[in-house]
Amino acid sequence: MAQPIVIQLQELASDSSHDINDLLRKGLMVATKLDLKEFREWIIAELNGYAGGGEPVPDYRVVHGDLRVENPFHGPQPFLVPSELHDHVTKIKVSESVASIQQLIEGSKKGHLVYYFPPGDRKDAHVDAG
Structure with missing residues (x-):
């Protein structure tokens, strides 16, 4: 049986050998599923960049x-x-x-x-x- 997506996200975040883009994409899935709008917007900005978007550069x-x-x-x-x-x-x-x-x-x-x-x-x- 597959692990819940939040557990998968935790495992990706705790292991530095994983690709940051994979972590962000999985985080995007979690944010979308849980309707976490601010977290979702932040992840999208990190994945796509802040240029031209409405998000200010952190x-x-x-x-x-x-x-x-x-x-x-x-x-x-x-x-x-x-x-x-x-x-x-x-x-x-x-x-x-x-x-x-x-x-x-x-x-x-x-x-x-x-x-x-x-x-x-x-x-x-x-x-x-x-």
Whole structure:
């Protein structure tokens, strides 16, 4: 006999070897079945991303990092900005889906996550949050 879906969800959440997307999708099923509207909206935003949606980006998705520019001869170099602009250029709201963030992490150097700003925001710049 199959385990109840809530038990399956608990098992997925307690084991870090499971994929976060599987956990979120199963959570979406539980939220829908139990009519948990706020939980369902949060899961959908995490799965699809916050860009263009009505959901504001949560505080835990605000990333602070170092602004670097790409020097063709020496690689990424620190980009110094006046103190009054520091937070504006080193703090971003990560609105991508969990799957996109997971790909960024898997494709990054150990200990560093490089996040490229969306085109038009801060063109040709990235945050090194390592």
